[in-house]
Amino acid sequence: MSIVIFTAVNLLPGDFATQILGQGATDEAVASIRKDLGLDQPAVARYFGWLAGTLQGDLGISFAQMNFQSNLGGTQLTTVADQIAPRFANTMFLAGVTATIAVPFAISLGILTALFRNTAFDRAMNIGTLSSISSPEFFLAYILILFLAVLNPVFPSLSNIFSDMSFSDRLNKTMLPALTLTLVVTAHMMRMTRAAIINLMASPYIEMARLKGLSPMRVIVKHALPNALAPIINVIALNLAYLITGVVVVEVVFVYPGIGQLFVDSVKIRDLPVVQACCLIFAAAYILLNLLADVLSIISNPRLRHPK
C-alpha cells in the first residue's frame, strides 16, 4: 500500500521546487530547493526514509515548512501531523454531522419504501435519491447553494469554520456541505436497506409473523430489520469511509478547511509528505471502517456469534 502511494505521488509531473517557483524557476534556485528538501536523493532512498519515519509515527515535515525554514535557519517547525490534525478534526466534524443526518434518514426511507414498495411514494423516493447520487457532487452543491443560500438565504454558502467558533455557528456553517453529502450517500444506504428487507419478506418466518396478524410496520421493524442488519451495516461503513475520503470536491466548493482541501492544495504544490500522509489516512479510514463493519455484522448475527 505504502509503495503504491509513494510511487503514484512521485509520478506526478514536476516537483515542489518547480511548482513553488513557477515561472521564476531558474536552474540554480530549483537545485537549491531540491537540495534543502532532499529531493536530489534517489527515489528508493527517499521511500525507505519515509517508511521508516511513518512506522515510528513520524509523518515528517512538509516541504513548504522545510523550504520556509531553510530561508530562516532553525525555528520551531510544524510537522505534517500538526498540520493535518486540525484539518482532520474539521473533516471528522463534517462527517459526523452528515452521518447524524444521513444514516437515520436513509434507514427510515429504506424501511418506508420497503413498506410501501411499488407505490408512487416508493417510485418518487427512488427517483429522487438515485438522481441525486448520479449527479456530480459539485452540481448538487451548487443546486443547494442556489436554493438555500442565494434565493432563500437560510444557510451561508461559505463554510469557513475556524477553531474559536461557537458550536452553533459551526453547525450553521457546516449545514450546506453536510446536506450535499447527505444527498450523495443517502441513495446507497436507502436502496440497500430496502433491498435487504424486501429480500427477507419472502421468507417463511415473515409469512408466519404476518399470519399472526402483526401490522406490516411491526413485521418489518421487529422481524425483518434485525436480520437485514449485516448488509446495511456494511453499506453504512462504506459510506462513512466515503465521508472522510471523498469529500475533496465538496470541501473545495464550500471552502471548508478540511483534510480534502489540504490534500488538493498540497497536490498542487507537490508537497509530497503531506500528500502521502493524507493518502495513508484515507486508506486507513477505509480499512478500519470496513473492519468495524465486519465486527459489527458478526455481533448482529447470532449464528455467527455462536458457531457450531
Added chain:
Amino acid sequence: MTNFTRRGLMKTGAAAGVLAATGARAAGHGPKKGGTLRLGLAGANTSDSWDGRTHSDSFMIMAAHGCVFDCLTEIGADGQLKGELAESWEASADAVTWTFKLRQGVKFHSGKDFGADDVIASLQMHTSEDSKSAAKPIIEAITEMKKVSDHEVTFTLKAGNADFPFLLSDYHILMFPAGEIEAAIASGNGTGLYKVESFDPGVRFVGSRFADHYKGDEAGHFDSVEFIAINDSSARMNALMTGQVDAVNRVDFKTEALMKANPNVEIFEVTGNQHFTFPMLTGLSPFDDMKVRQALKHAVNRQEMVDKILLGHGAVANDHPIGPANQYYAGDLAQNDFDPDKAKALLKEAGLDSLSVDLSAANAAFPGAVDAAQLYQASAKNAGIDINVVQEPDDGYWSNVWLKKPWCACYWSGRATEDWMFSSAYEAGVPWNDTGWENARFQELLLTARAELDSSKRKEMYTEMQMLMSSEGGTVVPMYANYVDAHSTKLANSGTIGNVFQMDSSRLAERWWFA
C-alpha cells in the same frame, strides 16, 4: 493624470508630501472609520508565510504588503511614487549614490522603533547565501549600504539606476525588525496598518488596526480585516453575491453577467501592465528571420482575442511589454494590426511561400491560452501561415515548455518600471529572457536610460525601445489583461484605483472604507 516631472520627484522626494495631499476624495465627506472588512481572495496556499521573499500570489501580497508590512516607498493610486517608510530621498548626479531619509517615530507592532538598522537588515535578507528571493537582482545591485544616522541610509549601486526608489516599492522588499527577523516572519511583526490577530496559511488571516500607525487617519479606515482564502472561483463569486464577503478578486467572467445584475455588487477593473505573450526563441529557424516574426505579428487578430479570450476585459497590445501603468508607456506607436496581405508580403520578402510552425500552449500559461492559440491558428490561416497548436500539460509547463519550446504561450504580470521589465526578460543574457532577441541599439539604450535622471530624455529612449521591440522584437504581445475585481456597494473608495496589481494595487484594506 497629473503630470509631475519625475526628475524633480526623484531627486528630492520632497514632493511626496504634496502628492499625498492631492489624493482625490469623494466629494463632500471624508472616509468613514470602522467596520470589519471581509475579503474573499484567490491565490492562497498552505505554503504561505510572512516571508516577503517567497510571496508571489495575491493572498499573501494583499495580507503582507497590503496590511501587515510596509516598504520604503509606495506607488500611489494615481501611479505616482511617494514615500512610505522613507520620507525623502536624493540621488547623486550619476544616480549611483542614493540617500534615504527615514520617517521618524515609526513603531513595529511589537513596540520596537523602526530605524536605519532595520532597513539594512531587511534588504540583506534577499542576498543571503542561497536566498530564493525574487527581489535578489534588485538588492544585488547595491554594493554598499551605510547607516548615516538612525534615520538616514546611503546606498551605493553597482551602476546608476534612476528607478532605484521605484524598485524599493516592490512587494517582496518588506521592512522587518533587525535582529529578530526570524521571529517577525513567524508571527508577522511589521510596521503596517493592521497587526496580525490570527493567520492560518491557505485558510484565513485576521488583522486589527494598529493604533500607533504613522499614517494616522489618512489610511486604514477599518477596525479589522478578515481575509478568507477562496481559491474556487464559483465559491468566491457566491460569497460576494450572498454578502458573506465585501469584496473578491479575480472575477470569473462566466458569471460576470449575474454579478452585474445584482444591485449590491459592483465590478471594478483597471488596465495595468499584466500582459499575455507568445515568445519565440529567435536563435532558432524560422524565428531568426525578422521578416518571419513581423509576418506572425500581422497574422494575429488582436481585437478578436481581447473580445473572445478576455471577454472584453483587456486592451490590444503592441508586441512590447510596457503597459498603461508604466510612466513612459508609448501609447501612440504605430499599431501592429491584423493584415493578412501584409503578412503574406513579409513572408515573400523572407523568401517563403508558406510557413508552418508549432505553437505550444497550455492554460497554465494564462487562462484561455489554448483557445488563444487556436484563434491565432485560425487568423494566421488567412495569411497562408499554418500554425500547429501543440497542447502541453499544465503541470511542469514553466520548467518544460517555456524557454525550451521554440514558440509558446506565456504571461507577464508586468513591472512598475520600464527598466525592470526590460531587464527581467529582454536584457541580453538574463535567465528569463524568453526570446533571446539580440539588438545592439536596444541593449545600449537599456543601459543609458537606466542611469539617466532627466525625465524627457528617458521618455525618448524608452519610446524608441518600445518601438524597436514592437517592430523587430521576438515576442508577440496580443493583449493586456485587466485586473477585474468586484466589491459590495457597502464599500467606498476615493475614485482613483491603483493599477499596479489587483484590488487597488493590493491596498484595498488601506485605501477603502465602508460608505
